[in-house]
Amino acid sequence: NAAAPFSNAAVRQLETELVLSSWSVQSQLNPLVIAGGAGCMLWDYEGNQYLDFSSQLINTNIGHQHPKVVKAIQDQAAQLCTLAPSNATAVRGEAAKRILARAPQSGPRSFKKIFFTNAGADANENAMRMARLYTGRDKILSAYRSYHGNTGSAIVATGEARRVPNEYARGHVHFFNPYLYRSEFNATSEAEECERALRHLRRVIEAEGPTSIAAILLESIPGTAGVLVPPQGYLKGVRALADEFGIQLILDEVMVGFGRTGAWLALDHFDVQPDLVVFAKGVNSGYVPVGGVMISDQISEFFQNRYFPGGLTYSGHPLAMASIIATLDAMAEEGMVDNARRIGEEHLGPGVKALAARHPIIGETRGKGVFWALEFVSDPVKRTPLPPARLAELKAAALRRGLLVFAVENRFHLAPPCIVNADQVKQALAVLDEVLAEHGKL
Numbered sequence: 001n002a003a004a005p006f007s008n009a010a011v012r013q014l015e016t017e018l019v020l021s022s023w024s025v026q027s028q029l030n031p032l033v034i035a036g037g038a039g040c041m042l043w044d045y046e047g048n049q050y051l052d053f054s055s056q057l058i059n060t061n062i063g064h065q066h067p068k069v070v071k072a073i074q075d076q077a078a079q080l081c082t083l084a085p086s087n088a089t090a091v092r093g094e095a096a097k098r099i100l101a102r103a104p105q106s107g108p109r110s111f112k113k114i115f116f117t118n119a120g121a122d123a124n125e126n127a128m129r130m131a132r133l134y135t136g137r138d139k140i141l142s143a144y145r146s147y148h149g150n151t152g153s154a155i156v157a158t159g160e161a162r163r164v165p166n167e168y169a170r171g172h173v174h175f176f177n178p179y180l181y182r183s184e185f186n187a188t189s190e191a192e193e194c195e196r197a198l199r200h201l202r203r204v205i206e207a208e209g210p211t212s213i214a215a216i217l218l219e220s221i222p223g224t225a226g227v228l229v230p231p232q233g234y235l236k237g238v239r240a241l242a243d244e245f246g247i248q249l250i251l252d253e254v255m256v257g258f259g260r261t262g263a264w265l266a267l268d269h270f271d272v273q274p275d276l277v278v279f280a281k282g283v284n285s286g287y288v289p290v291g292g293v294m295i296s297d298q299i300s301e302f303f304q305n306r307y308f309p310g311g312l313t314y315s316g317h318p319l320a321m322a323s324i325i326a327t328l329d330a331m332a333e334e335g336m337v338d339n340a341r342r343i344g345e346e347h348l349g350p351g352v353k354a355l356a357a358r359h360p361i362i363g364e365t366r367g368k369g370v371f372w373a374l375e376f377v378s379d380p381v382k383r384t385p386l387p388p389a390r391l392a393e394l395k396a397a398a399l400r401r402g403l404l405v406f407a408v409e410n411r412f413h414l415a416p417p418c419i420v421n422a423d424q425v426k427q428a429l430a431v432l433d434e435v436l437a438e439h440g441k442l
């Protein structure tokens with residue numbers, strides 16, 4: 001056991017002393033220590049095991065340490081670890097081919113090219129740049145309930161509170177996206193929420209000046225903002241508004257792409273075709289950092305005879321490319337997307353609904369595939385969000401029972417790897433039932 005020489009406490013202490021940690025007050029850190037993992041399981045240096053229903057930051061769609069992907073990375077490392085993007089090598093074109101095979105099919109566009117980045121944030125940067133260059137326009141419209149990453153424009157395109165201390169980029173405007181449980185539009189049905197949210201977006205476009213707007217940027221299903229599955233018709237309505245005003249539509253599939261929602265892309269559920277698709281996380285389950293943009297025919301064509309003013313040292317990094325090829329092949333060969341859909345429909349979806357029926361602290365459940373939110377409330381009638389301290393208590397109680405969830409604001413997001421099985425779902429739901437019975441009284 002290579003883990004043996006370390007203690008959890010020593011690892012935690014060294015890291016919190018020497019590493020500046022994301023989105024944190026450094027003196028308050030208490031990270032969970034992990035030594036290794038396999039499939040849906042993780043373990044620390046002292047033999048404690050965890051069932052990972054967070055997929056880390058909702059990225060390990062194939063689970064931890066998939067042997068085919070580990071081997072592909074090892075083989076590529078033995079052959080060629082790194083290469084400038086201006087050179088060509090076999091894995092880069094092959095990775096692009098695999099991704100383009102999953103590009104949106106339902107509509108007039110065909111997707112022709114991939115631009116590779118280091119992660120999701122810089123993929124959004126480059127999608128916005130392409131839309132601005134293509135349209136000759138400036139503004140980007142995006143949703144208040146969104147997260148698009150932590151770089152210059154991506155964090156300002158982000159709608160949620162992490163944007164506010166970081167607003168140094170210009171040309172961004174926000175609007176409210178649908179969220180029936182906490183409707184901004186006094187809507188009482190999905191259809192009403194959809195219609196009113198689209199009317200609101202039209203008014204924002206008109207008020208901002210349609211000819212100043214380069215793109216509308218939206219997560220197909222806003223993830224960190226709460227697994228906000230949009231009403232059927234919303235994304236199609238946004239597409240129609242974009243078409244009416246000559247605006248490009250960018251769908252951010254960083255969190256929901258590649259199996260998470262029981263489809264290859266989440267946008268596949270909504271019969272909508274954007275102009276640009278942004279991806280990262282699920283494309284290779286984060287085994288090597290990577291992201292990118294799927295580029296439709298018109299925008300690909302635009303750059304055929306024009307200079308593209310953008311690039312990165314590690315664009316199309318060979319280790320990332322090898323991991324994408326192996327990930328997407330393994331997902332197809334092993335039926336992982338279908339497993340995610342089936343688990344969602346038959347086990348996880350019905351399971352969280354049953355949990356909500358037993359525990360009034362759960363105000364609403366939402367989701368698709370292996371991507372579900374439990375929204376906790378301290379008052380179900382007023383829908384008062386559960387205070388952060390109580391959410392932390394629930395998360396810690398689940399962890400003590402060996403279940404790791406993604407906790408944000410007043411919610412748990414249950415997002416196991418796409419390979420999760422019915423027994424593991426049952427086990428996780430039993431833990432949550434116990435935790436809520438003990439700590440979830442109103």
Ligand code: PLP
Nearest residue numbers: 119120121147148149254255280
């Ligand atoms: N877009 C979405 C929808 C995300 O969920 C995230 C990260 O959680 C990002 C973009 C940013 O990706 P990264 O952290 O890889 O830069």
